[in-house]
Amino acid sequence: MQVYEIDDLPPELNEEGYIQINKETVESMEEIKLAYHLSCEAFKNKTNIAKKLKYEFLLWLAHTRDIKNAMKKTAPKKGKTLLVLFSGEINRKSAKLKEKADPLRLEKISLSRI
Numbered sequence: 291m292q293v294y295e296i297d298d299l300p301p302e303l304n305e306e307g308y309i310q311i312n313k314e315t316v317e318s319m320e321e322i323k324l325a326y327h328l329s330c331e332a333f334k335n336k337t338n339i340a341k342k343l344k345y346e347f348l349l350w351l352a353h354t355r356d357i358k359n360a361m362k363k364t365a366p367k368k369g370k371t372l373l374v375l376f377s378g379e380i381n382r383k384s385a386k387l388k389e390k391a392d393p394l395r396l397e398k399i400s401l402s403r404i
Contacts, residue, residue, distance in 0.1 A: 293370060293375075293387065294328050295313065307375060309344040310371050311348070311364040311371070311372050312352075312365055313367075315351060315364045315374050316351065316387065317387065317388055317391060317392065317395065318387050318395075320388075320396065321396065322374060322387075324399050327352055329347040330342055334346055335351055339355055344376070345357055345361075347374070349402075350376055350402060352364050352401035353399050355403065375402055380402075
């Protein structure tokens, strides 16, 4: 998985292989990695809410069970957009996020389905 800061979306990307989020939604790579891990586990265990991985990822990242609310909370903004690639790689500026997250932020993501 790769995370980049972007101003505009590269046209060569496959719609299923990425998601754009507001940079202010996350503080660290650890949050993104946890949301991705929990999304993959949800699909593996057939406990997913969303039908697509990228939307399941948003649900975990936004710590909600409502896709519309998750999309609203994480909506990208001009100049404050992160591009999360679930596979592959493009030649863009890597996001400058902290590696480690505040434990309470991780707990909020982890407990969002309880």
